[in-house]
Amino acid sequence: MINNIVAIVRRELQSYFASPFAYAIAGIFWLLSGFFFVAVLLGPEGIITSVASRDQLGIVDPPIDVPYQFQSVFLNLLGSLSLFLLPMLSMGLYADERKRGTLELLATSPITNWAVAVGKLLGVIVFFFTMTLPLMGFVAIAFSASTPPAAYTVLLAGLAGLMLMAASVLAMGMFISSLTDSTILAAILTFALMLLLWVADLLVNSIGGPVGDTISHLSLIKHYNNLIQGKLDTSGLLVFISYIALGVFLTAQSIDALRHQRS
């Protein structure tokens, strides 16, 4: 079983690293996030400038933890950026298999649907992780330049938060991809769903009451912001893990259903 999952992960990674499309996405991601990095840290409105002007004015209360503040703003921007890019990574996961007819190979190999889904999800998460690594390198360098050097645990927690959020989006994107032969349609639908979940708490502010409360718990941005600020609440973790598990489960079910209705 592990062997099978590893086989799928390796194949997915291979196809990402061999595809110019994936490099284009990574390029855009690096360009924009590099810009954010510079703007947030060194720009005219950036953190260093604003802290310096505060010092000049002699404001010391409340004290500002610059590295920490920087990371939470930067990761927040990175999260929003990922929202646009992740559907493009997940769109082909199953839609391409359906289009190429390779789903028939997977479905007649000794591997269960859910193992395929887990393998594919792991593959795309690993690819996204490698995409974020250089950025985390930037942050680490910035952290080490601060005096006193900031704790790397904060950085790791932030990275974990980003990966969890990404995994949730990718899992749902994978499910949507399994519903259609069209990669474009999968990307659009995933983006729409994620946008909805991203701002769920803003949307339901007007509803209020227990229903609004419940829906606001589904919001990705709320839990994401908690995580990247270092607030490790179990309910947030649970929401992300539920999204991932639901995505894998629904994908396996939809592939099974596809075989039954195939004419």
Next chain:
Amino acid sequence: MRVVGDRPLEPALLPLSFASCMIEVDHLSKTYGTTAAIQDVTFSVEPGEILGFLGPNGAGKTTTMRILTGYLPASSGTARVAGFDVHEHSMEVRRHIGYLPETPPLYTDMTVEGFLYFVARLKGVAVGDRATQVSSALHRCNLEEKRTVLIRKLSKGFRQRVGLAQAIVHDPPVIILDEPTVGLDPRQIIDVRNLIKSLAGDHTIILSTHILPEVSMTCNRVAIINQGRVVATNSPDQLMEQLIGGSGYELEIEGPFAVAEAALRELPEVKVVEAIARPNLDEGYCLLRVITEGSTDLGRQISAKVVGRGLGLYEMRRVKVSLEDVFLELTTEEHALDDAMTELEKTAGVDAAGDPIGEPAETVTRDPLGDSAAPLSSAPREDSDPSSSDAA
């Protein structure tokens, strides 16, 4: 339909002991919505055999194969591969089969070798065996010079071969090939056929095709499937004998055709005597084809009859009926029988309903279209005619 379906089936299946079969398909049916893709399909394949699945497009070949591979669930009936039920022990079955679907399932962004390694890993080939299995599959399918080429860059023929390599890379006991030679050039077709033949013995193979020569060249046994039903199962040779029940002769004689025909008709075994048209035939000569029943060779009697009537016998040639004819005859005969059956059922239904009710019903359903349509259109004309005459 049943008459033809049962006649060839029984002699083929009876001698087989079911326990020893590699593939057993028992009364398998599959319906999509209300249309039946296959109905009551029963056949079995012994270890090491090549079974050809022959039928026109849309006959249900692919559906049957997909059920065997566990890709599609059957509506009713059972199928067992290597002793495992395809539905209940799907994973075991998948481990025992190699499958080449109609369109080869290829990851076009991988190299040939990379893809085969992936499939080997997926099919559970042990780490130590992968290199040998992959290189043996590459060798068998003649793909060695393309091992590092991206599949995207391969031609159709090579892609088909990669598809074949994919089906045999884990050395499965059962190989299922859906139209393995479709879209290949003649030379590649010969290569693929030789490859399939070389796989027989160690492997049990089912291949589907709508190309007839392929079956007689590669297969030990043929199952002919038409409109979702297996209409015949037998070896290509026996199938021909069964169908024609004898052999045929082509004769060139000097003399009138009618005399020769009359002479040959005297033999009770002669089934058909027909003239063959040929443009540049000499005056007074004619060509004719004789088809006989039974297994005895009637060459001696035929020549004796012809010569006994004082006709000149210039050429006498034994002809074997090709499988193409068998196929055509089977499917067309099936068709004709089908029509006859429905006709019979129709008349039976009318009879059962009783003539007094049946006949008015006929006039009610049929006539409005033909007869009452005419009065309707002619009625205004008749009205307008008198009115115009009145006005005049």
